[in-house]
Amino acid sequence: MYDSDRFSQKHIVIFSLIVSCVFVFIFGFGFLTIFTSLFIPPEILAIPSIEYFLSAINNFxxxxxxxxxxxxxGLFDNIPWNISGVQKGLVxxxxxxxxxxxxxxxIFIITPDKTIVIGLIPMINTLLYCLSIGLWEETLCRGFLLTNMLKKWGNTKRGMVISIVFSSFIFGGLHIISAINGNLFGSLVQVMYASVMGILLSVIYIKTKSLWSVIxxxxxxxxxAYSMPYLVPGSAGMPFGLHLILIVLFNLLWIIVSYFLIIRMDVSDVEDLxxxxxxx
Known part of the structure; x- marks a missing residue:
């Protein structure tokens, strides 16, 4: 029986990358969802938002x-699962x-037909889907990736920052799977957006000592994003140019916020986490 904690520490980079890629390849592409849909009657598949429900099962x-x-x-006990930090996380x-x-x-302003439709089933399925995404992505990227790296490098301020940035860029890079829709540039923008967002989420995770805060x-x-197509059926999404400007502006804001939070952090925050x- 190998020493699992020692293994994960010695091979931290390779181990983290391989595990993340395997999980994203198996579950990120939704192979389980596709396989399950083969056995579901067409009339069930025709239910609005049923794809969200099936994807939620995949994610759970x-x-x-x-x-x-x-x-x-042996990493489970190092992850703070408490809900006490949620309020601080929201702040x-x-x-x-x-x-x-x-x-x-x-999106609402630029939509010509602003008719709002509140369907119970689509909203429940959307909520389940978003809940499943938040749970599995944050448990993988902040719970597994970041916590594992902090155990290796978090005993210095420099190591803490490396852990935050490296795990966040892995988190962002894994979003490249969206390129399967044929829009490579749009996927690269999403990678940038998710990476910077990941940095701020990582900092919040450490500051709040609560995985639930980032979930x-x-x-x-x-x-x-996932509820608008059902909440406002007439919405066609945001034009790419406007969306890009919005992402760039908020990415700059998130970098600034993360910077000022990080300079006020030290290794005791990692130890407490x-x-x-x-x-x-």
């Missing part, structure tokens, strides 16, 4: 395997929430 299964992984390598993530509101307002933020960030469960 991914989450289950991540939790098993965390237990097997530190106010710029992320503003981005969400601005994005929704702009909740991630859910809120995703909900408008890794030891939170033992102290509470």
């Amino acid at each position: 299964i991914a989450l289950l395997f991540i939790l098993i992984l965390l237990k097997s390598i 530190l993530g106010i710029s992320l929430l503003i981005f969400t509101v601005v994005q929704m307002l702009l 909740v933020l991630h859910i809120i960030l995703n909900f408008p 890794l030891d939170f469960n033992q102290k509470s």
Whole structure:
């Protein structure tokens, strides 16, 4: 029986990259969703937003395997699962929430047909989908990737910053799978956007000592984008140029916010995060 903690520390970079790529390849492409849909009657597949429900099942299964992984390598107990930091996370993530509101307002303003339709099933499926995304992506990227790197490098301020930036760019880079829709440039923009957002989410995770704080933020960030097609059926999305300007402006804001939060952090924040469960 190998020493799992020692293994994950010695081979931190290779181990983290391989695990992340495997999870994204298996679950990020939605192979399980595609396979499941082959056995579902056409009349069920015709239900609005059913693809969200099937994708949510895919993501919850991914989450289950991540939790098993965390237990097997001895990392589970280093992750603070408490909900006490959610409120502080919402305050530190106010710029992320503003981005969400601005994005929704702009889409609504430029939509000619502003008819709002509140369907119970689409909203429930959208909420389930966003919940599953927030849970499995944050558990993988902040819970597994970042926490593992902090155990390796978090004993110095420089190492802490490397952990934050490196894990965030892995998180952003994994979004390149969206290029399968044929829009490579749009996917590269998403990679940049997700990477910078990942830096701020990582900082919030460390500051709040709560994985739930970034899970909740991630859910809120995703909900408008996925709910708008059903909430406002006439919406056609935001023009790419306007969306790019919005992303660039908020990326700059998130970099500034992250910088000022990081300069006020030290290794004691990492120690408190890794030891939170033992102290509470």
